[in-house]
Amino acid sequence: MEQKNTWETYDEKQLKEVDAFAKEYMDFLDKGKTERECIDQIVNTLDAAGYQELEALVKDGKKLKAGDKVYSVWMNKSIVMFQIGKEKMEDGINILGAHIDSPRLDVKQNPMYEDGGFAYLDTHYYGGVKKYQWVTIPLSIHGVVVKKDGSTVEINVGENEDDPVFFVSDLLIHLAHEQLEKKADKVIEGEALDIIIGNKPLVIDKKDKEDKDAESGAPKDAVKKGILEILKKDYDFEEEDFISAELEVVPAGKAREAGFDRSMILSYGQDDRVCAFSSLKAMLEIGQTERTACCILVDKEEIGSVGATGMQSKFFENAVAEVMNLLGEYSELGLRRCLARSCMLSSDVSSAYDPAYASSFDKKNVAYLGGGMVFNKFTGRGGKSGSNDANAEYLGHIRAIFEKEKVNFQTAELGKVDLGGGGTIAYILALYGMNVIDSGVAVLNMHAPWEATSKADVYETKRGYVAFLENASL
Secondary structure: OOOOOHHHHOOHHHHHHHHHHHHHHHHHHHHOOOHHHHHHHHHHHHHHOOOEEHHHHHHHOOOOOOOOEEEEEEOOOEEEEEEOOOOOHHHOOEEEEEEOOOOEEEEEEEEEEEEOOEEEEEEEEEOOOOHHHHOOOOEEEEEEEEOOOOOEEEEEEOOOOOOOOEEOOOOOHHHOOOHHHOOHHHHOOHHHOOEEEEOOOOOOOOOOOOOEOOOOOOEOOHHHHHHHHHHHHHHOOOHHHHHHEEEEEEEOOOOEEEOOOOOEEEEOOHHHHHHHHHHHHHHHHOOOOOOOEEEEEEOOHHHOOOOOOOOOOOHHHHHHHHHHHHOOOOOHHHHHHHHHOOEEEEEOOEEEOOHHHHHHOOHHHOEOOOOOEEEEOOOEEOOOEOOOOOOHHHHHHHHHHHHHOOOOEEEOOOOOOOOOEEOOOHHHHHOOOOEEEEEEOEEEOOOOOOEEEEHHHHHHHHHHHHHHHHHOOO
8 A cells, every 4th residue: 555645745834733733742842751740731731721620520519511621630640631522421432542651760769879979869760661772861850759748849950951960871882892792681780770960079167077987088978968968958858858759860851853854853752742742732622522522641651551540540430430420421331331332542652664673664564754643453562462453343434534534644563573562551441342543653763762753743643633533433
């Protein structure tokens, strides 16, 4: 089958829309490098668009009707939003589901130590990473520190031009003969991904003899103590407060246009914030729909969708039940019918064909940058293990919608059979019996500190999500 290039289908007006949408998306990436930061942006956007908080409506005993818009946040890391349609929810709803967590380094609960004149933070990598990609690059620290009194300190250091950055060191090439003989997954060990956060000893009064090293006259762990003094002075927390902190170490720097033609976007965290942003914008763009439109943006996908904020929790199901109740439609059987009769796009990224590693892909069944929105009928690994495999009838229904709305799309697998694989939240929603298929944006360098996407694909995916929300009804 002939592969279309989406760029060639746009007129001048659409080309301007592509660039404008890309700028909005890049701003979202810059301001949302963690789940909490994404939620803050999304809630502000929804509030401005007239959405109401579901929990407040439940507390006040208010009712919902067609056209109403509501959202519910869970633990500041996941969110679900609904635009109420004309039809009963029992007949099914149309759902977009993406995740807003990305691979990173997480700071441990007892992280600070000093060695060789450097102060370090000990980390534990999160999600599937090539560990060697995380050394010698500028890093920033984002997150929250919750103190014993319940107050919260927000941390965001390394993004502004006058901020310090942090880094993981690597062995110089001149001494790396043995290191380079190791397998790639052993070149940098997980326990070696500790970030350097300082090198200057604490300056103390000469009269202060307490805790000094007799030989040097300097206090023990002087560099670490210097950093702790800075943390107390500038951020008002102490070493023991790391116990109740969630600090994420991510690549420092803003999203950038890539290529002389500025056709691509290079940024951290595009898996899966590219689909999360496109899904959010689709929800804001649709008019009154027949079916209720829903968008779920969740945490923990990169580590198996576990925990209270992952897709395996009951958060989504509970939110649907609450909405149905405010519509006067709730019953246990009605909830089950709603979920089973729903249609979903599991909005997640797909691997993009990379000519430099052509042997890893089946050229006939792979996504190409610039090829439009991607559908993966199935994911998993090997013999489709762990996969959601969408029904042909559902894929036919989606095809008809996209052809009618003139949305450019392509179909793909992650890579060659038996080379590896991956999964999304699709299989979890499919447990309700609903129709689900994976769909999203092709990404080059997936899970690397800097990932690449095509502006055209990002824009076209948003168009596809709008078409789905307005027309799906299988």
